[in-house]
Amino acid sequence: MSNSFRLGVLGSGKGSNFAAIADAIAAGKIPAETAVVLSDVEGAGILSHARERKIPAQFIPPGKFRTKLDEESEPAFVRALQAAKVDLVVLAGFMRVLKGDFLRAFEGRIVNIHPSLLPSFPGLEAWKQALDHGVKVTGCTVHFVDAGVDAGPIIGQQTVPVLDHDTPESLHQRIHAAEHELYPRCVAAIARGGISVQGRRVIWQKS
Ligand code: GRF
Numbered sequence: 001m002s003n004s005f006r007l008g009v010l011g012s013g014k015g016s017n018f019a020a021i022a023d024a025i026a027a028g029k030i031p032a033e034t035a036v037v038l039s040d041v042e043g044a045g046i047l048s049h050a051r052e053r054k055i056p057a058q059f060i061p062p063g064k065f066r067t068k069l070d071e072e073s074e075p076a077f078v079r080a081l082q083a084a085k086v087d088l089v090v091l092a093g094f095m096r097v098l099k100g101d102f103l104r105a106f107e108g109r110i111v112n113i114h115p116s117l118l119p120s121f122p123g124l125e126a127w128k129q130a131l132d133h134g135v136k137v138t139g140c141t142v143h144f145v146d147a148g149v150d151a152g153p154i155i156g157q158q159t160v161p162v163l164d165h166d167t168p169e170s171l172h173q174r175i176h177a178a179e180h181e182l183y184p185r186c187v188a189a190i191a192r193g194g195i196s197v198q199g200r201r202v203i204w205q206k207s
Contacts, residue, residue: 005032006032006034006084006085006086006088007021007033007191008080008081008088009037009089010037010040010089010094011044011046012039012044013095015037015046015050016180018049018050020183021090021184022049022053023184024188030191032087032088032187035056035085035086036056036084036086037057037058038080039059040060040095041059046092047059056084060077068097069096069099074102078102078106086106088109088110089109089145091111091112091145098110099147100147103146103147108144108197111143111145111155112142112145113179114142115127115175115179116175117137118143118157119150122151125168126138127175130171131168135162136161137161139157139159139160140157140179140182141157142182153197153199156185156186156189158178159178160175
């Protein structure tokens with residue numbers, strides 16, 4: 001096993017953010033490797049993206065709840081990440097809220113990407129919330145995960161304009177493109193040891 005910084009990626013969907021991170025690793029822009037990709041959805045695109053890249057990928061049944069992992073599933077996720085010796089858990093479209101034991105197992109080492117400029121529009125379909133609210137600028141946020149929903153210290157944000165003719169789909173697409181730039185940049189900074197957390201503030205050291 002190499003000594004590099006090891007990512008464990010969790011996702012429920014297409015996996016375009018994971019693909020962007022994997023491509024950035026392959027291009028030498030992130031000093032890390034993806035140790036494992038896990039999903040709560042058996043046919044999720046993120047698992048195919050991983051297998052195409054010869055990265056270990058595993059479906060773990062989420063159990064009986066709709067929005068969180070149950071008491072068998074949560075330890076199974078934790079065990080798989082620990083077995084892969086991950087340094088950072090990267091949530092990339094993982095559609096379940098993580099609870100106490102999971103958070104304690106990887107305290108301060110879980111990051112997420114959210115499709116709005118937090119703290120505006122936490123929760124589901126944030127791009128639609130932004131459009132419905134009438135904001136002129138929205139974007140995406142990478143943040144540490146704590147016990148709140150989309151609430152932990154903010155690592156990075158990228159803005160996206162809301163255009164007059166936007167539909168939820170067109171706005172979501174523009175946000176997605178911004179995510180694919182922001183997430184690899186933030187993961188790279190963490191992998192290099194280039195950020196520190198002071199309360200709610202995440203400070204980037206100059207490189
Ligand atoms: C992204 O929009 C992200 O902000 C949200 O889930 C979506 C995941 O998309 N958390 P993908 O699976 O990475 O394409």
